[in-house]
Amino acid sequence: MSPPIRVLLCDDQELVRAGFRLILDLEDDVEVVGEAADGHECLRLTGEHAPHVVLMDVRMPRMDGIEATRRLVAAGSPSRVLILTTFDLDELVYAAMAAGASGFLLKDVPRDQLVGAVRMVARGDAILAPALTRRLVERFVAAPPPSSRTPAALRSLSERELEVFALLARGLSNAEIAADLFLGDATVKTHVARILTKLGLRDRVQAVVLAYESGFLQPGRAHD
Numbered sequence: 001m002s003p004p005i006r007v008l009l010c011d012d013q014e015l016v017r018a019g020f021r022l023i024l025d026l027e028d029d030v031e032v033v034g035e036a037a038d039g040h041e042c043l044r045l046t047g048e049h050a051p052h053v054v055l056m057d058v059r060m061p062r063m064d065g066i067e068a069t070r071r072l073v074a075a076g077s078p079s080r081v082l083i084l085t086t087f088d089l090d091e092l093v094y095a096a097m098a099a100g101a102s103g104f105l106l107k108d109v110p111r112d113q114l115v116g117a118v119r120m121v122a123r124g125d126a127i128l129a130p131a132l133t134r135r136l137v138e139r140f141v142a143a144p145p146p147s148s149r150t151p152a153a154l155r156s157l158s159e160r161e162l163e164v165f166a167l168l169a170r171g172l173s174n175a176e177i178a179a180d181l182f183l184g185d186a187t188v189k190t191h192v193a194r195i196l197t198k199l200g201l202r203d204r205v206q207a208v209v210l211a212y213e214s215g216f217l218q219p220g221r222a223h224d
Contacts, residue, residue, distance in 0.1 A: 004031040005122040006049060010042040010065065011057035011084065016107065020055060023111050030118060039063025043071060046079050052122040054081045056101070058092050066096050073100030073202075080121045094137075098209045100202060103127025126204040128171040137212050151214035156198045164191040168204060169211030 007024055009017045009032060017035045024030045033049040036042040038060045046054060054072070056065040069081045083096045083104040093104050103126045105117055117127050157165060167177045178188045192204075201207055211217045 004029050006031055006033045006051040008034050008045055008051040008054045010036040010054055012037050012060040027115055039068030042068045051079050053118050054079050055084055056081050057084050066092050066099055069096050069101050070099040082121055097205050102203055103205055128204055151216050153214055161191055161195050165195050169208050169217055
């Protein structure tokens, strides 16, 4: 049997941490290794316990979740960060994605989705709900003016890879991309891995950030 997925809970509200712990402790393959009430404590406990996944609140005293995420990524920590946000989508969530978070969850996420998200992130995937991604992008991304040219950062991609990248950046899963482009799942997986490698991106979340900040995709519409 594989060792359990180690999770660190980081939220300044004790009741929120207790609720997530109650859910995760029911899973045989998940172990909550600690709880932090602010970013400083999160960094310390991450160093002590080396969690696979950090469930990170955005607004906390002393050090917020954005700065804590930024420092973890800059230090080369293998721990993956899942940002916790309210339904209103805190304006700092996009900054957390840019800082290197592997996705975001609503604080009222159903139990099964929380557990599934933890497992996905632990194995190296990213959490991108298309509807939330679009709303997040449209509210908080200051996109460059539209351009008919491919941004310089993406010129290493082939025409097919650009097609996959556009769908990937809109939050589609590999299966959804495969259906849209009439490709096999394995082919899409290969394309995605190659795209991330060529662009030097950690995961799909960073692909979303690059796509919109470069102007490749415009908020409110898909890439032509």
